[in-house]
Amino acid sequence: MSSSTDLGRPVSDRGDTVCVIGAGASGLTAVKNLREHGFGVDCYERETGVGGAWNWRHDRSPVYASTHLISSRPFTQFPDFPMPDDWPDYPHHAQLLSYFERYADHFDLRQHIWFGTEVVRVEPVEGDRWDVTTRSTGGYGPERTSRYAAVVLANGHNWSPKLPRYEGLEQFRGEVMHASSYKDPAQLRGKRVLVVGAGNTGCDIAVEAAQQASHCWHSTRRGYWYAPKYVFGRPADQVNDTLLALRVPLRVRQWLYHWTLRLTVGDLTRFGLPKPDHRVYETHPIANSQLVYYVGHGEITPVSDVARFHDRTVELTDGRQIDPELVVFATGYLPRFEFLEGRVLGDEEGSGRPRLWLNAFAAGHPTLAVVGLVQPDSGIFAISHWQSVLFARLLTLRTSRPERAATFGRKVAAGLGERYSAKVKDSTRHWFEVGHADYLRALQRALYDLEGK
Amino acid sequence: MTAERVRVVRAWEWARPERPARRELLSAVPELEQAKPPLLFVPGFGHGAWAFAEHWLGHAASRGFPAYAVSLRGHGGSEPAPDATLRAYTHDVVQAAAGLPRQAVLVGHGAGARVVTHALARYPARAAVLVAPVLGGWATFGTALRRNPVGTLPAVFGAGLRLNRRQLFSRDLADADARRYVSQLGRASRRAQWQLLTGREPEPAVGRPPVLVLGSPDDRVVPASALTRAARRYASAPLLFPGMGHDLMLDARWREPIDAILDWLDKDPARPLG
Numbered sequence: 008m009s010s011s012t013d014l015g016r017p018v019s020d021r022g023d024t025v026c027v028i029g030a031g032a033s034g035l036t037a038v039k040n041l042r043e044h045g046f047g048v049d050c051y052e053r054e055t056g057v058g059g060a061w062n063w064r065h066d067r068s069p070v071y072a073s074t075h076l077i078s079s080r081p082f083t084q085f086p087d088f089p090m091p092d093d094w095p096d097y098p099h100h101a102q103l104l105s106y107f108e109r110y111a112d113h114f115d116l117r118q119h120i121w122f123g124t125e126v127v128r129v130e131p132v133e134g135d136r137w138d139v140t141t142r143s144t145g146g147y148g149p150e151r152t153s154r155y156a157a158v159v160l161a162n163g164h165n166w167s168p169k170l171p172r173y174e175g176l177e178q179f180r181g182e183v184m185h186a187s188s189y190k191d192p193a194q195l196r197g198k199r200v201l202v203v204g205a206g207n208t209g210c211d212i213a214v215e216a217a218q219q220a221s222h223c224w225h226s227t228r229r230g231y232w233y234a235p236k237y238v239f240g241r242p243a244d245q246v247n248d249t250l251l252a253l254r255v256p257l258r259v260r261q262w263l264y265h266w267t268l269r270l271t272v273g274d275l276t277r278f279g280l281p282k283p284d285h286r287v288y289e290t291h292p293i294a295n296s297q298l299v300y301y302v303g304h305g306e307i308t309p310v311s312d313v314a315r316f317h318d319r320t321v322e323l324t325d326g327r328q329i330d331p332e333l334v335v336f337a338t339g340y341l342p343r344f345e346f347l348e349g350r351v352l353g354d355e356e357g358s359g360r361p362r363l364w365l366n367a368f369a370a371g372h373p374t375l376a377v378v379g380l381v382q383p384d385s386g387i388f389a390i391s392h393w394q395s396v397l398f399a400r401l402l403t404l405r406t407s408r409p410e411r412a413a414t415f416g417r418k419v420a421a422g423l424g425e426r427y428s429a430k431v432k433d434s435t436r437h438w439f440e441v442g443h444a445d446y447l448r449a450l451q452r453a454l455y456d457l458e459g460k
Numbered sequence: 461m462t463a464e465r466v467r468v469v470r471a472w473e474w475a476r477p478e479r480p481a482r483r484e485l486l487s488a489v490p491e492l493e494q495a496k497p498p499l500l501f502v503p504g505f506g507h508g509a510w511a512f513a514e515h516w517l518g519h520a521a522s523r524g525f526p527a528y529a530v531s532l533r534g535h536g537g538s539e540p541a542p543d544a545t546l547r548a549y550t551h552d553v554v555q556a557a558a559g560l561p562r563q564a565v566l567v568g569h570g571a572g573a574r575v576v577t578h579a580l581a582r583y584p585a586r587a588a589v590l591v592a593p594v595l596g597g598w599a600t601f602g603t604a605l606r607r608n609p610v611g612t613l614p615a616v617f618g619a620g621l622r623l624n625r626r627q628l629f630s631r632d633l634a635d636a637d638a639r640r641y642v643s644q645l646g647r648a649s650r651r652a653q654w655q656l657l658t659g660r661e662p663e664p665a666v667g668r669p670p671v672l673v674l675g676s677p678d679d680r681v682v683p684a685s686a687l688t689r690a691a692r693r694y695a696s697a698p699l700l701f702p703g704m705g706h707d708l709m710l711d712a713r714w715r716e717p718i719d720a721i722l723d724w725l726d727k728d729p730a731r732p733l734g
């Protein structure tokens with residue numbers, strides 16, 4: 008660990024060590040798999056514990072008291088560390104946190120993690136190496152810069168709220184919040200509540216408002232497919248993957264899905280919900296058995312998109328006015344890589360949208376990987392696991408078989424922006440949408456090609 | 461071994477998760493935590509966790525290793541499971557391993573070694589030990605048939621595989637003990653027995669664990685040539701304990717093989733390259 012001076016700034020050289028940013032699920036699996044491949048790892052985590060989004064004590068955790076998984080257990084667990092088989096099909100967020108804590112302890116990962124340490128800058132330097140600058144979370148103390156052989160970005164993409172702008176919002180007298188600060192149904196109790204957005208968050212909150220609020224309006228700018236968590240007595244994703252295992256083509260699966268929903272959930276337009284403007288799988292799937300139930304009970308009033316805000320009322324695009332006391336924007340999240348120049352991730356225009364191959368690899372930066380920048384129609388952790396395995400193998404081959412690593416680099420450049428899902432509706436929420444089977448097959452192919460198998 | 465590919469997509473396994481079954485897990489842990497990896501012993505067909513509780517668990521704990529033994533479903537004190545598959549047994553082992561506080565060493569005996577080789581593709585063990593491994597296939601069957609036709613042949617038609625006292629123990633073991641052990645033997649499910657012969661080869665291990673193979677050249681279930689073959693798959697040679705029967709953990713000289721295993725682990729075997 009020699010100290011060199013670069014432009015007057017002391018840089019401590021960490022040799023072959025790899026830096027991992029974030030100790031959420033994605034960061035943890037990156038640390039584990041890099042260690043397993045023999046690499047030294049320094050992981051920086053700005054919070055004081057592991058688990059990222061699933062640690063609801065964290066300021067930026069997007070989970071609320073009632074959050075349960077939407078992907079069932081076999082799709083959600085790490086492929087080499089199953090969740091206990093006596094857990095429910097859809098565990099609670101507290102179980103998820105305990106799962107990640109056990110993963111960290113089982114593989115002895117905490118000794119590689121610097122907690123309470125925030126990464127403020129990541130810069131590429133000569134020789135495909137990286138200068139990573141950190142400081143204590145909250146900005147106390149001096150900055151420190153260390154030089155690494157490679158970097159894994161596992162900083163998550165579900166913590167920075169996406170807040171739409173509306174005319175008149177500043178003069179609105181009611182309470183306004185983003186779903187990220189919604190934690191507990193007590194926040195809704197006895198109020199007239201408007202929930203905007205029908206991602207899984209919006210649907211969950213609308214259901215809680217149906218139970219707690221004095222009135223609940225649910226505003227969406229399009230119609231969706233509201234899929235139940237169970238069909239034919241089994242978790243819906245397990246039924247869906249039975250079809251995938253049989254290699255049933257997308258069009259047929261869409262048809263079967265529509266047909267199943269029609270038979271079970273029924274025609275939603277009769278409740279006043281708009282007809283979907285797309286086929287199933289063309290928006291991020293909603294898994295919620297209760298929303299339609301509460302609409303049917305009259306506890307949720309579906310309404311159209313918000314046009315503008317007034318002093319005490321909200322005007323909808325169909326001209327109606329409603330008078331909520333509390334507006335919850337469940338409008339999703341945007342990715343944030345403020346410690347890195349957008350160009351490095353292929354975002355030339357500064358739109359905030361990286362352009363990568365396999366959602367993980369940037370052109371011209373063979374020692375950089377983004378892990379967990381996916382929004383699958385299933386669990387995310389298996390994907391993060393295999394992304395880290397692929398990256399660890401790539402780093403190993405850079406020394407043992409450099410020509411293979413170079414071939415991989417050319418594939419990255421040629422494959423930027425490749426998609427692994429059905430054609431999805433244009434929305435920021437679909438930037439990272441992937442079909443888990445298509446994606447994992449592509450990743451498996453990349454792994455076999457890399458290893459020449 | 462290394463030429464095989466790891467599997468990323470397991471659509472069937474995700475779509476059809478294994479049904480959970482209540483598992484018996486016996487243990488002996490050292491009084492003082494010594495930063496040694498936990499051991500998980502996996503008994504072979506017909507045996508339960510009791511076979512390790514007899515001597516090996518306590519001995520490993522006395523040398524500072526937290527030691528556990530699981531009974532595969534349908535065996536020992538685990539839930540009955542007459543229709544269990546090899547996959548279900550593998551599930552039991554992976555669940556037990558992931559439930560331990562730290563990354564475990566898997567030790568499989570007999571057909572339990574075959575189950576361990578499947579588990580290694582689903583859990584990155586710290587290391588693995590295959591004791592008198594019955595890795596399956598028709599060669600194993602041929603040996604068993606030659607050495608014990610009366611006990612083996614009915615197994616092909618679904619009866620339990622019966623191992624006799626002469627196959628399991630040396631003459632050094634006291635008669636009373638031998639009788640007691642044989643009376644505790646149960647049986648594996650018919651499907652699992654069949655899959656042991658015909659089932660798919662295990663996938664490559666994840667996490668590159670170092671693997672040790674040991675056994676006895678006088679084992680009347682697993683011939684020395686099978687030990688050598690098993691060890692060669694992991695690029696090593698078997699450790700041999702002449703004069704012992706198949707059940708090394710119960711035979712009169714049970715102490716020697718377990719000491720050899722613990723010595724090997726104390727040397728902290730490195731992960732193979734690659």
Ligand SMILES: Cc1cc2nc3c(=O)[nH]c(=O)nc-3n(C[C@H](O)[C@H](O)[C@H](O)COP(=O)(O)OP(=O)(O)OC[C@H]3O[C@@H](n4cnc5c(N)ncnc54)[C@H](O)[C@@H]3O)c2cc1C
Nearest residue numbers: 029031032033053059060069076077126162163379386387
């Ligand atoms: C309500 C909700 C429910 C969800 N349910 C599911 C589900 O059922 N199944 C599923 O698979 N996914 C679900 N998700 C998606 C969820 O984002 C992922 O499950 C998972 O949290 C992603 O893990 P991650 O490690 O990639 O990111 P995160 O969990 O966000 O972890 C990122 C970590 O990086 C740290 N970090 C960020 N920036 C820095 C920095 N500059 N310096 C140091 N540290 C930093 C953060 O503190 C955090 O600990 C859900 C998301 C939400 C919002």
Ligand SMILES: NC(=O)c1ccc[n+]([C@@H]2O[C@H](COP(=O)([O-])OP(=O)(O)OC[C@H]3O[C@@H](n4cnc5c(N)ncnc54)[C@H](OP(=O)(O)O)[C@@H]3O)[C@@H](O)[C@H]2O)c1
Nearest residue numbers: 075076077171204205206207208209228337338339434436
């Ligand atoms: N396990 C669980 O129970 C659970 C719970 C919550 C969330 N999650 C996961 O967490 C991630 C984030 O989910 P999320 O629900 O918070 O966000 P999301 O999926 O991005 O959904 C955002 C919703 O808000 C709408 N919206 C966005 N911008 C809008 C605008 N300007 N005007 C009107 N409507 C707008 C979107 O509509 P469009 O479709 O038109 O863009 C969409 O309906 C997802 O991966 C989700 O699956 C899981």
